[in-house]
Amino acid sequence: xxxxxxxxxxxxxxxxxxxxxxxxxxxxxxxxxxxxxxxxxxxxxxxxxxxxxxxxxxxxxxxxxxxxxxxxxxxxxxxxxxxxxxxxxxxxxxxxxxxxxxxxxxxxxxxxxxxxxxxxxxxxxxxxxxxxxxxxxxxxxxxxxxxxxxxxxxxxxx
Amino acid sequence: xxxxxxxxxxxxxxxxxxxxxxxxxxxxxxxxxxxxxxxxxxxxxxxxxxxxxxxxxxxxxxxxxxxxxxxxxxxxxxxxxxxxxxxxxxxxxxxxxxxxxxxxxxxxxxxxxxxxxxxxxxxxxxxxxxxxxxxxxxxxxxxxxxxxxxxxxxxxxxxxxxxxxxxxxxxxxxxxx
Numbered sequence: 001x002x003x004x005x006x007x008x009x010x011x012x013x014x015x016x017x018x019x020x021x022x023x024x025x026x027x028x029x030x031x032x033x034x035x036x037x038x039x040x041x042x043x044x045x046x047x048x049x050x051x052x053x054x055x056x057x058x059x060x061x062x063x064x065x066x067x068x069x070x071x072x073x074x075x076x077x078x079x080x081x082x083x084x085x086x087x088x089x090x091x092x093x094x095x096x097x098x099x100x101x102x103x104x105x106x107x108x109x110x111x112x113x114x115x116x117x118x119x120x121x122x123x124x125x126x127x128x129x130x131x132x133x134x135x136x137x138x139x140x141x142x143x144x145x146x147x148x149x150x151x152x153x154x155x156x157x158x
Numbered sequence: 159x160x161x162x163x164x165x166x167x168x169x170x171x172x173x174x175x176x177x178x179x180x181x182x183x184x185x186x187x188x189x190x191x192x193x194x195x196x197x198x199x200x201x202x203x204x205x206x207x208x209x210x211x212x213x214x215x216x217x218x219x220x221x222x223x224x225x226x227x228x229x230x231x232x233x234x235x236x237x238x239x240x241x242x243x244x245x246x247x248x249x250x251x252x253x254x255x256x257x258x259x260x261x262x263x264x265x266x267x268x269x270x271x272x273x274x275x276x277x278x279x280x281x282x283x284x285x286x287x288x289x290x291x292x293x294x295x296x297x298x299x300x301x302x303x304x305x306x307x308x309x310x311x312x313x314x315x316x317x318x319x320x321x322x323x324x325x326x327x328x329x330x331x332x333x334x335x
Contacts, residue, residue: 026204030182
């Protein structure tokens with residue numbers, strides 16, 4: 001079939017292949033947009049690397065001053081990701097450090113982790129093994145400082 | 159004299175951004191067509207292709223030197239399409255997803271103007287691995303060896319998927335054409 005397909009063919013499969021072989025338009029400025037996005041991602045990685053250093057400092061302060069902090073019941077984060085080999089949770093509560101909070105794979109390819117979070121509003125996202133950032137499909141959507149989709153969780157006071 | 163893909167990749171590794179532009183110009187048309195046909199969304203395909211070249215550039219700068227650059231770029235695109243599809247089904251899953259499958263499985267009688275829509279619906283009836291194999295073989299014209307490199311699947315499995323795809327599509331489209 002390859003190479004002989006025409007849209008006027010009486011064979012519907014050949015006609016379909018001919019239609020599918022039409023060039024797909026590439027939006028103007030594709031190369032420039034790709035370069036800008038690559039630069040944006042590089043800046044984001046630098047920002048995350050910087051925030052990890054900051055996290056170490058902040059964590060020390062919390063250990064010293066947080067003995068009176070109210071710790072409510074755990075919040076369970078869950079993501080269905082059957083093709084992933086690892087999933088991490090990043091957010092305002094762990095300074096967006098993908099190394100800090102790993103989810104565990106359960107039955108039905110559901111990845112979960114439970115955290116004790118004090119009342120407040122948190123932005124968060126999941127990071128899969130290939131580096132893809134995913135918002136939580138069940139949580140309220142928002143965007144981070146870099147325009148990337150993330151999710152919002154509000155832990156209420158008792 | 160045409161610069162080879164391998165030479166372009168060496169130039170990218172040394173920080174030549176114009177070489178990346180040349181690699182895009184050379185390979186984007188085929189990759190864009192595959193992603194558009196697979197995802198059925200020009201916007202999603204555009205984003206997938208951006209991801210493809212960003213990841214390719216990052217890998218090249220880390221020392222990756224693919225033996226077959228075209229198949230390697232297809233592999234990245236195929237993986238990004240798979241990932242994008244998983245996100246799609248999370249957001250369009252449930253009743254909406256079932257409705258889409260049902261609609262694609264029961265195409266209405268239509269005129270020639272809607273022929274392309276019917277092709278799209280028929281493609282969506284195929285499983286993702288089957289649709290992937292069909293598009294790579296019959297639309298993009300990859301060899302089975304290149305398809306194996308792009309998808310990670312074995313050649314016998316790919317041949318079976320292509321065969322089943324052709325059979326299923328011919329059956330789905332026969333009553334419409």
